[in-house]
Amino acid sequence: MRRSSASIRHFAVTPPPAHAWAILLVILALCTVAGGLAYRQHGPLALLAPLLLTIALLAMRRRSVSLGNGVLEVRAAFYRKRIALAELDLQRARVVDLAEHTQLQPRLKTNGYAIPGFYAGHFRLRGQPGKAFCLITDRRRVLWLPLRDGSQLLLSLEQPQALLDALRAAT
Numbered sequence: 001m002r003r004s005s006a007s008i009r010h011f012a013v014t015p016p017p018a019h020a021w022a023i024l025l026v027i028l029a030l031c032t033v034a035g036g037l038a039y040r041q042h043g044p045l046a047l048l049a050p051l052l053l054t055i056a057l058l059a060m061r062r063r064s065v066s067l068g069n070g071v072l073e074v075r076a077a078f079y080r081k082r083i084a085l086a087e088l089d090l091q092r093a094r095v096v097d098l099a100e101h102t103q104l105q106p107r108l109k110t111n112g113y114a115i116p117g118f119y120a121g122h123f124r125l126r127g128q129p130g131k132a133f134c135l136i137t138d139r140r141r142v143l144w145l146p147l148r149d150g151s152q153l154l155l156s157l158e159q160p161q162a163l164l165d166a167l168r169a170a171t
Contacts, residue, residue, distance in 0.1 A: 008068030009166060012158040014138040016060060020117030024060070028053040060118060063135060065155060067166055072145075074155065076120035076135035077113045083153070085171050089146045093167070095160045098139040103127025104154065106134050125152070 031049040038046035059077040066073045072088070074081045098105050105126045106114065112121025112134065119136040132152040136142060143160035145153040145167075157163055 008066055011065045011067070011163045011166075013063040013065055013135060014141070014156040014158055015063075016137045017117040020060070020115055020137075021057075023115050023117075024053065024057050028057065056113070059113065060120075063120075063137070065135070065157060065163065067163070067170065070170070072153075072167065074133065074135055074153065076133075077118075079112070079121045079133070081133045081153070083147065085167065087147050087149065088167060088171075089148050090164075090168050090171060093143070093145045093164055095164065096142050096144050098136075098142055101144075104132075104142070104144055104152075105139075106132065106136065106154070119154075 028050060031053055035046040035048075035050050056077075062075055062077055064073075064075045070085050072083045072085065074083075096104060103126055106112075106119050106123035107126040108124035110122045110124060110131065112119065112123050114120075114123075117137065119134045121134065123132050123134050124130075125132050130150040130152065132154050134154045135156060136154055137156040139156075141156065141160050143153075143155045143157055143163055145155070147153070155163070
């Protein structure tokens with residue numbers, strides 16, 4: 001956790017595992033080779049896939065969680081979610097291991113970004129009705145934050161309990 005000002009606190013997000021980066025790099029290399037081979041026949045359009053994958057790689061670096069002015073803000077790849085603290089059901093919130101709590105695992109991507117080891121955006125969960133906004137990079141330590149409207153947040157943080165304690169102290 002670091003502080004950028006007296007009113008906003010930042011919480012470190014667990015970095016994605018090496019295999020998440022490797023998967024995207026291998027796919028990028030294959031698409032670049034395929035695009036290069038297809039360039040003569042299809043022109044610049046053949047290089048669209050490598051360009052989009054490069055953007056996806058760069059987007060994976062955009063991960064942050066901050067708390068300030070009564071708002072929790074999560075940035076995850078192409079997505080951002082801002083939640084007023086009053087919307088959180090902090091009495092039920094807890095740190096979970098998704099291997100044990102399989103009902104909380106993201107199952108259906110509704111508007112998200114998912115590769116093994118990195119989930120960002122909006123998902124439906126395996127055993128829970130409703131929707132979840134996810135920033136998951138480590139399934140062993142995930143902060144589960146239910147919202148009063150029935151939706152949920154799932155966040156992988158270096159110190160998930162520190163954010164939960166800060167949220168409870170702020171309300």
